[in-house]
Amino acid sequence: MTQTLHDAQENEARDTPHGAPAQCTRWAILAVVLAADVLDLLDATITNIAAPTITADLGGGAGLIQWLGASYALALGVLLVPGGRLGDKYGRRRLFLIGLTGFVVASLACGLAPGPVFLVIARLAQGAFGALVIPQGFGIIGATWPREQIGKAFSLFAPVMGLSAVGGPILAGFLVDADLAGLGWRPMFLINLLLGGAALFAAVRLLPRDTGDRSVRVDGPGSALLGGALLGLLGGLIDGAGNGWTPRAFVALLLGAVLFAGFCHRQRTAPNPLLKPSLLRDRGFTSGLTLGIVVSASTSGLLYVISLHFQEGLHRSPAGTALGLIPLPLGIVIASIACYRLIHTLGRRLVLAGLLIILAGCVWLAPLSSADGWTLVPPLLVIGVGMGTCFGTVYDITIGDISPEESGSASGSLSAVQQLANAIGAAAVTTVYFKAADGGEAHATTLTLTTVAAAVTVCLPLVTLLPRKAPEGGH
Secondary structure (H helix, E strand, O other), X not given: OOOOHHHXXXXXXXXXXXXXXXXXXXXXXXXXXXXXXXXXXXXXHHHHHHHHHHHHHHOOHHHHHHHHHXXXXXXXXXXXXXXXHXXXXXXXXXXXXXXXXXXXXXXXXXXXXOOHHHHHHHHHHHHHHHHHHHHHHHHXXXXXXXXXXXXXXXXXXXXXXXHHHHHHHHHHHHHHHHOHHHOOOOHXXXXXXXXXXXXHHHHHHHXXXXXXXXXXXXXXXXXXXXXXXXXXXXXXXXXXXHHOOOHHHHHHHHHHHHHHHHHHXXXXXXXXXXXXXXXXXXXXXXXXXXXXXXXXXXXXXXXHHHHHHHHHHOOOOHHHHHXXXXXXXXXXXXXXXXXXXXXXXXXXXXXXXXXXXXXXXXXXXXXXXXXXXXXXXXXXXXXXXXXXXXXXXXXXXXXXXXXXXXXXXXHHHHHHXXXXXXXXHHHHHHHHHHHHHHHOHHHHHHHHHHHHHHHHHHHHHHHHXXXXXXXXXXX
């Protein structure tokens, strides 16, 4: 999920106001919010499966493969915190409806894209509108569910998201293989017209009206600087890796660095910054932030590379690739559920365990780059268990020493940073893969696994700097 339950329960759960909807209506509202989150999760991952098919149809080569995932995560990460504040300012219902409408239209644009550039722009739009939808959901639930029942509502998120994480790529793979009406990969996006349209129809009828608070301030310049900086850095990295390190690539990197410096200055001087400077003075928070960025980036890129390996190296179909990847999200779901009960007992030791398990999975999988079939199931499951153990705990542990007044801001910032790390990882790790592909696909996959293992190893000492425990009641 793109916002922690801790943040939601602390900041949004409250007694149901007078005139709150009846119980059946509350369940329907919850279903609408869950549907929006499922759409976000599906569209964040479907291009992992379909990227080779899309590039074979539209062209664009390795650059398009890298941008397909990075563009969505980039826009979502940059606008996630401002999207939440816009909902506070103008009303959550209004932003939810605007965001969901835009998301459906952007999905249509993706499905009809005539070329690579158009598709990347449409993916950016998808992520941007998704960032308007997702932050509103928890606030809407908090406004419509009684305080004593809100835990029941939130308890449904983990299993629903888990099923979506497993079933979404499978659906995408089979839609691509089915080649409905000769449309190839396009129904993978066009299905959002049905799913998103139904959710939008229900949202218009069910979501409660709220006026918002016009005094809430949104740091638009900060978001623009961050978005421009990351577009420049990612653009330079992808262009340099794909077309050689020409002056254009270096100019993009330089522009990104200048804009990022401007963003950092803005965060020190803005009255309501995206990331409070006081949080960066907390050693535990900065350690968790750094660890989360490195591991999120490396593992998200690894997921992309494993999917490419299945299709380019093992010559599996998109559906076969999706089925072959099932052990990985299954491991994530299993570990996340287990860690829910263990986090307050084991604390940061769970993060260490997760990193070591990811490392073991990468070491196990690396020599099997030319293998296929059931041989790949155990190491993929192990990597998934490691990811679920680490990411099911690291961000909750990170805010363990943060004051209650700042924990909401910290949680929202960490959620956004995780998405940005996904964008960086999709570009950086696949760059390693494509640069090594001249030595053979199996060599490229092995080198990528080695790079990810090295990144995880570098993060191990950071665990000792994390807070020992998550905040009580925070998970």
